[in-house]
Amino acid sequence: MRNSQKVPQPLDFMRWEDIDSLVGSIRSRSLVARPTTIEQCQQALAFFRQQGMTICARGAGRTYGDLALNDGQGLIDMKLMNRIIEFDEALSTIKVEGGTRLIDIYRKVHYRLLTLPASPTESHSSVAGAICANVNGKDAWRQGSFGDQVVSLTLLLADGKLMTIDRSHELFNAIVGGIGMLGIIIDATLQLKPIKSPFVEINRIPAGDVDALLETMAQVEESHDAAVVWIDAYARGHNTGRSVVHAAKWIEHDDTEEERQEYLNAGFERLEKHRRFGLALHQTFGPVLSLMLQAQRLMMFSFNRLYYRMGRILYRMGRASNTELFLRFSFEASFTVPPAHLVCGPLGYTLQVTFPRSDARAALIELLGICRSSPCPPVTTILRAHKRDDGLLSFSEDGYSLNFEFHPKKRHEVASRKAIDRLIDATAKRGGKVHLAKDQVLTPEQFYRVYPRFNELLDIKRRLDPEGIFTSDLARRVGINTS
Ligand SMILES: Cc1cc2nc3c(=O)[nH]c(=O)nc-3n(C[C@H](O)[C@H](O)[C@H](O)COP(=O)(O)OP(=O)(O)OC[C@H]3O[C@@H](n4cnc5c(N)ncnc54)[C@H](O)[C@@H]3O)c2cc1C
Structure with a gap:
């Protein structure tokens, strides 16, 4: 599936871009699609397949290395798929598109005395990125990892079909933490937790x-x-x-x-200021x-x-x-x-x-x-x-x-x-x-020493994505043979 030749006439929501890893140690160039709808996700997938290009989905790009990079190939950047679809306060659940940032969920639910457990320190991480890397928060021994908060999700498969996967589905434990190898997460429903106060x-x-x-x-x-x-x-x-x-x-x-x-509004503002201050300090000093x-x-x-x-x-x-x-x-x-x-x-x-x-x-x-x-x-x-x-x-x-x-x-x-x-x-x-x-x-x-169960994921991948269309620079670096 690897072919970095120039692609004729990308779709109107695609363009070639240089993308650096978070700390700038890795530079890559990819044809980046920024879909805003499920139909555009499907069009981008079909386009990359037709061109013989591989795909890496990208959330907020807050992984440190090359996990969300795909040099010379296709990137589907889900940043604009960031809508809150449904907040069910009675069930304490929220359904969001994959590109929704964690901080935006907090903005929506925290004042209603709900929290999203297992949130990593990086509040700008996207929900799909947090699922695929199965991230952890400071509450990890109590609440588990991010995958433990997922009720269900919708996955766009390599053949362009959509699949709904809940916790009882045989694919659940392969997708959670599965570094985006099986498809694109379109949306997810998350379980929130009641709190006494913020x-x-x-x-x-x-x-x-x-x-x-x-x-x-x-x-x-x-x-x-x-x-x-x-x-x-x-x-x-x-x-x-x-x-x-x-x-x-x-x-x-x-x-x-x-x-x-x-006080929560003031808290969110302060958090953003702190974030910007850290970046400015880094740029200056x-x-x-x-x-x-x-x-x-x-x-x-x-x-x-x-x-x-x-x-x-x-x-x-x-x-x-x-x-x-x-x-x-x-x-x-x-x-x-x-x-x-x-x-x-x-x-x-x-x-x-x-x-x-x-x-x-x-x-x-x-x-x-x-x-x-x-x-x-x-x-x-x-x-x-x-x-x-x-x-x-x-x-x-x-x-x-x-x-x-x-x-x-x-x-x-x-x-x-x-x-x-x-x-x-x-x-x-x-x-x-x-x-x-x-x-x-x-x-x-x-x-392979630290992830001996990877072969189980690979077996599933061969079934769902036989051409090995979903990959990343990290997957290639660690020798994941996708086809
Ligand atoms: C300052 C800082 C603090 C951090 N603190 C923590 C921490 O406390 N705990 C922790 O565990 N991590 C932490 N991280 C890491 C960060 O939380 C994770 O890397 C998280 O996955 C980033 O989310 P993202 O949306 O940026 O994902 P990306 O970096 O964009 O992607 C991560 C993975 O998800 C896949 N992916 C993204 N979107 C989709 C999609 N829609 N469909 C399919 N696959 C997709 C990508 O292909 C890639 O494999 C921190 C990072 C930073 C910069």
């Missing part, structure tokens, strides 16, 4: 080492609804695992619907920050020590708790402004890996040890708790994940890459996974 109480709890961290997490997982952990990856010896757990629980807040709407990170060992070692000590002092003074809109806890970049992936820039890597709860202590010690031995340890290290799900390419498991943001220096590129390979190896040997939404490094051998 506010949470946030507690910041310092933990001095791995054992204290795991003990704190065990308590927090019982007592709280969402959590994210900052870890000092530079701490060594008996300080390994030194961290600050940020945990949130929903609380009552006595106010009228009008008052709620008012990105190169300076990157230059400062040339002395990252010294800089991060000192910063981390200070951050931990401040956390401990505030905790002892009883000043480590506050009340805040959940919106901020959920969607503002954790611990760095601008977000760490931007700070790390085009040479940087993000790697998020899981490990099982039963082996958490040994896994943390080994993974953090590998980071420390790298010439460029991660700029940020974040831990989350998860629960198992049934997706064939499921990232989540009953355990924890560590998310690393690396900023390798040019002269240490090879050694840094070796450390990444060791992290992936240590993950694979425990049956852990690498999050594809953030990946730009997996080799075919590593991919």
